[in-house]
Amino acid sequence: MVRYGRCFRGLKVMNAERRGAAAVIIYSDPADDGFTQGKVYPDGPWRPRTGVQRGSAQFASLCAGDVARIYSKASALDLCGYATEDLVPKIPVLPMSWGDAEPILRRLGGADAPGGFQGGLDFPYKLGPGPSVVRVMVESTMKARAIWNVCAVVPGKHYGTEDDRMVLLGNHRDAWVFGASDPNSGTSAMIEVAKGIGRLLRKGWRPHRTMKICSWDGEEYGLLGSTAWGETYEEELRAKAVSYFNMDVAVAGTELVVGASPSLEKLVREAAASLTDPVSGKPLLEAWGGLIRTLGTGSDYTVFLDRIGIPSVDLAFKPQGSNSSYGLYHSVYDSFSWMERVGDPAFEYHALAARLWGLLAIRAAGRSVVEVHPPTVAGRLALYLEELQELRAGRGVCEGHCFEI
Ligand SMILES: [Zn+2]
Incomplete structure (x- = not known):
């Protein structure tokens, strides 16, 4: 029985399977995304007693995308070095709400769980x-x-020629x-961005670079659509794509x-500085604070960033x-x-997301x-090097029990 959080669920299953687990139950602890954090559904954004987090348990950190590579002449083994059967769990896996997990956890005996594992339920784990x-x-x-x-x-201006960039x-x-x-x-924001670009085109505007706007399928099963597209057009993308802007949630x-990739940080901060946060009325950059995280994986930018090396933003x-x-x-x-009712009643943040995404894309395509x-x-x-060295030394990650992360 494992708890959601810290690393991708597929890794939890992989580690458990390698250590002989017969099955894996993954539950959501209220300390991570439930009542400990704030108001739960229907009054707030946090997970209620019956909330189950579904999700792919594919070993996507080894190789994302269709494990069978049906669309490709190359196999997963050729592309990632792992056989198809090594990319999916062989044991049963089930996600569970804390409400259903509680009676099982409450009746567990044995040693006390390590300090960091005590969650939000009212008994010692x-x-x-x-x-x-x-x-x-x-x-x-x-x-x-x-x-x-x-x-x-x-x-774009050079569309169809060698000089075209995307x-x-x-x-x-x-x-x-x-x-x-x-x-x-994210999809509604993308449709608004596409409509806005359509209006600009009718006014005679044309981007310097070619823009491709894609609606991916099969993301939740393991980034299937975007990975297949990226691998299929890899050569062209490697030569011509200059940036990828992802929106998921x-x-x-x-x-x-x-x-974001470091080379795009300035572009993101500049775009945020020219927009207004609806709640505070401040410039979005100020309301946000400008903190930019390192992209790893978890959404459709993975193939573009991690495989092809295109600077990306999420x-x-x-x-x-x-x-x-x-x-x-x-x-x-x-x-x-x-x-x-609760999330975005005036849909102001939907509009803001579309403006931010559209500005980024238009500026990246226009310069x-x-x-x-x-x-x-x-x-x-x-x-990044420092972080890698820390991971290698096992500090803050292993705490005596090293797992593959
Ligand atoms: Zn998503």
Whole structure:
């Protein structure tokens, strides 16, 4: 039995399987995204007693995308060095709400759990084994099905020639259950950006660089659509794509969370400085504070950033202090009615997300010189190296029990 948080759920399953687990139950602890954090659904953005976080348990950190690579002449083994069967769990895996997990956890005996593992439920957490006994039955199917990416092209001045360069925008379209935040808030922002660009084109505007606006499919199953597209057009993208702007959860709250490649930080801060935060009335840059995180994986920028090396940006408005996770994530409660009543009743943050994304894309496509900003890049590289060294030394990660992260 494992708890959500810290690392991708697929890694938890992989580590458990490698250590002989017969099955894995992953539960959401209220200390991470439930009542300990604030008001729960329907009054707030945090996970209620019955909230289950669905999600792919594919070993996506080894190799994202369709594990069978049906669209490609190359196999997962050729592309990532892992066989198809090594990229999916062989044991049953089930997500669980804290309400359902509580009776199992409460009846666990054995040693006390390490300090950091005590969660938000009102009893001391134990490591087991037993006396709780659980029988896990999972019914799931694995089938090949068609998915669709939909891309629109706005030709730049050099479109169709060797000199053409591209700016990419993307958001996924598939959702767990209703997906009002994830991904439909992002999809609505993308449609607004596309409409805005359409209006500019009718006025005679034309971008310097070609813009591609893509609606990805199959993201939730393991970044299937974007990875297939990126791998299929890899050569062209490597030669011509200068930046990728991703939007997944556009709005789940009012606090801007940005992940970006160092070379694009300046562009993001400048765009945020020219917009206004609806709640505080301050410039968005000031309300946000300008903190930019390191992009790793977790959404459709993965193939562009991690495989092809295209500088990328990921944008989201999350609940205050949520540290990037939020309570309705991947649950049935991520619904339009919640969004309309609690999440963004005036849809102001939806509009702001569209403005920010659109500005970034138009500026990146419009400038004749690609922004690189060497001082920022150099500073970030030094920081990344430091982080790597810390990970290698195991500080703050292993605490005596080292797992693959
Ligand atoms: Zn998503």
